[in-house]
Amino acid sequence: MKKSVGTALRIPYGYLPKLWGINRSTYRPFRTIASQNMSGTKRPGDGLGPKAGGKRWKRNKTAQEAKSSLRSTGSHEEILLEDVKFLLGKSQESGSSHPQPQSAVPEQFSQVELSISMLASTGDGLAVSQDGTRVYVVPFTVPGDTVIAKIVKSFSSYSMTDLIEVKEPSNERSDDLIFCKYFGRCSGCQFQMLSEEFQLQHKKNVIAKAMQNFSNMDPSLIPPIGEVMPSPLLRGYRTKLTPHFDGPRRGGFKEGAPIPDIGFQLKGRSFVLDIEDCPIGTDAVRGGFRSQRDYVKDNLQTFKRGATLLLRESTERIFSSAANDEEDPARAYTEIKTCITDSKALVTEWVGESKFASPAGSFFQNNNSILEKFTAFVQEQLVIPRLPGQDPSESYLIDAYCGSGLFSICCGHGFKGILGVDISPQSIESAKKNAIENGIHNARFITGNAEAIFADVEFPPEYTSMVIDPPRKGCDELFLSQLLQLGPKRLVYISCNVHTMARDIGWLVQQDLGKDYNIDKIGGFDFFPQTHHVEGYAVLSKNG
Ligand SMILES: C[S@@+](CC[C@H](N)C(=O)[O-])C[C@H]1O[C@@H](n2cnc3c(N)ncnc32)[C@H](O)[C@@H]1O
Numbered sequence: 001m002k003k004s005v006g007t008a009l010r011i012p013y014g015y016l017p018k019l020w021g022i023n024r025s026t027y028r029p030f031r032t033i034a035s036q037n038m039s040g041t042k043r044p045g046d047g048l049g050p051k052a053g054g055k056r057w058k059r060n061k062t063a064q065e066a067k068s069s070l071r072s073t074g075s076h077e078e079i080l081l082e083d084v085k086f087l088l089g090k091s092q093e094s095g096s097s098h099p100q101p102q103s104a105v106p107e108q109f110s111q112v113e114l115s116i117s118m119l120a121s122t123g124d125g126l127a128v129s130q131d132g133t134r135v136y137v138v139p140f141t142v143p144g145d146t147v148i149a150k151i152v153k154s155f156s157s158y159s160m161t162d163l164i165e166v167k168e169p170s171n172e173r174s175d176d177l178i179f180c181k182y183f184g185r186c187s188g189c190q191f192q193m194l195s196e197e198f199q200l201q202h203k204k205n206v207i208a209k210a211m212q213n214f215s216n217m218d219p220s221l222i223p224p225i226g227e228v229m230p231s232p233l234l235r236g237y238r239t240k241l242t243p244h245f246d247g248p249r250r251g252g253f254k255e256g257a258p259i260p261d262i263g264f265q266l267k268g269r270s271f272v273l274d275i276e277d278c279p280i281g282t283d284a285v286r287g288g289f290r291s292q293r294d295y296v297k298d299n300l301q302t303f304k305r306g307a308t309l310l311l312r313e314s315t316e317r318i319f320s321s322a323a324n325d326e327e328d329p330a331r332a333y334t335e336i337k338t339c340i341t342d343s344k345a346l347v348t349e350w351v352g353e354s355k356f357a358s359p360a361g362s363f364f365q366n367n368n369s370i371l372e373k374f375t376a377f378v379q380e381q382l383v384i385p386r387l388p389g390q391d392p393s394e395s396y397l398i399d400a401y402c403g404s405g406l407f408s409i410c411c412g413h414g415f416k417g418i419l420g421v422d423i424s425p426q427s428i429e430s431a432k433k434n435a436i437e438n439g440i441h442n443a444r445f446i447t448g449n450a451e452a453i454f455a456d457v458e459f460p461p462e463y464t465s466m467v468i469d470p471p472r473k474g475c476d477e478l479f480l481s482q483l484l485q486l487g488p489k490r491l492v493y494i495s496c497n498v499h500t501m502a503r504d505i506g507w508l509v510q511q512d513l514g515k516d517y518n519i520d521k522i523g524g525f526d527f528f529p530q531t532h533h534v535e536g537y538a539v540l541s542k543n544g
Pocket residue numbers: 057363364365401402403404405406407421422423424427448449450451469470471472
């Protein structure tokens with residue numbers, strides 16, 4: 001690993017307190033971590049802005065869900081606490097050799113020197129007090145760093161801090177990799193100072209810890225975690241960004257009102273950091289960002305309050321006369337990419353040769369560069385091995401949480417019947433049209449809660465594969481228990497929150513009283529390079 005030049009790295013972290021005047025008089029406290037992300041409804045990268053469209057699909061808890069409300073939510077706080085507990089346990093066993101401060105609740109805004117010993121699953125560095133009873137959470141650090149940090153807020157067993165200075169960089173830190181001038185302040189990316197190799201290894205470890213801490217499973221039933229598959233693009237990959245700005249509580253923006261900060265959340269705070277450009281966005285999205293900033297500045301008085309801006313890439317393929325050139329289809333078209341900002345306008349995305357159209361405000365995976373490889377992988381996992389004499393064409397696919405039909409369309413060729421379900425009527429509308437457009441004529445899509453699928457499905461379970469791709473909060477127990485009753489032969493669970501994935505897989509395995517399911521594979525894809533997020537998968541097969 002390359003070591004950074006110089007001993008004391010002061011930029012950009014060293015400017016934190018100066019730039020924002022964060023001191024006793026101007027300090028706006030943290031939202032507690034608990035309130036930052038307890039809903040579990042956000043998507044990775046939501047440090048970049050609230051989800052466009054809000055929580056339209058929120059519904060009241062069913063009695064079953066209420067009963068199971070003690071289940072883990074996979075929230076940021078829960079995930080951090082697992083790592084805090086682990087580190088405290090470990091250091092009490094071994095005793096720390098580092099010169100750490102004592103554990104008494106540290107004074108707010110005091111500065112401490114810390115040796116970072118672990119990278120949490122939340123993406124923050126962790127250091128432990130000398131007596132092993134307090135953990136310090138330091139953003140933008142890596143194990144092996146010696147840093148000065150400023151205490152911002154303390155809880156019973158840990159303190160949140162701001163990074164002030166890296167005094168001695170870790171061998172794992174390569175600050176020359178940092179490509180964004182907002183790194184160290186923006187909450188969107190935390191890992192720019194880490195090599196891709198380190199990020200992938202860390203994400204694999206995050207999946208392993210999630211299975212260990214959140215599945216409640218006998219470790220012997222958990223297979224070795226597979227490598228996390230890299231993203232072809234490490235920056236310039238996000239096809240959707242949602243920067244935002246705050247506004248006056250009432251009365252709208254008056255004439256001559258100052259232009260608000262427009263951007264993403266300042267790391268560890270609840271206010272917006274002004275951002276002019278975001279290099280993890282695609283070129284089209286970055287261009288859209290610049291023009292939307294100008295639009296807000298020129299039209300501020302038309303806004304009654306703050307707003308979230310939607311920036312979504314749309315790709316049009318212009319096919320040339322060589323469109324039939326099967327030897328090199330890539331030469332047969334050119335792509336025109338634009339940025340759409342109206343949530344109702346249709347955007348087009350291509351995944352390999354499959355074309356998807358959906359309203360800009362609806363869900364679509366936002367790292368297009370990895371989708372062809374990823375969907376090919378999912379397709380392979382869905383294949384049910386056949387015994388000699390069995391008809392391979394007798395196979396069916398259930399696409400739960402299907403969105404606009406990504407898996408039904410990219411993985412659905414060869415299935416005799418496909419049934420998809422999603423709670424969003426707009427997504428279902430898109431899925432129906434997209435399936436036809438891509439030559440899938442045997443798919444049916446229904447709008448409803450995921451469990452609605454079980455009332456409708458008539459496929460023979462022994463020939464049925466099911467892909468399950470829920471939102472961050474994972475699946476309801478009602479859905480999982482009906483899934484067990486149906487007993488499809490092959491399950492492929494996909495998730496942007498590996499902690500709720502671990503919880504749901506653990507639940508399935510424990511409730512599977514006939515011990516019918518084996519976990520074949522667990523691993524991940526790096527959908528979100530430079531951030532601590534990882535897309536996880538688990539493949540399960542039914543015996544017999
Ligand atoms: C992570 S996205 C996956 C979408 C699709 N599989 C894809 O990859 O494009 C999760 C989807 O679940 C849907 N959803 C959220 N809650 C749901 C529920 N209770 N029942 C069914 N669908 C739900 C959302 O509308 C969204 O389309």
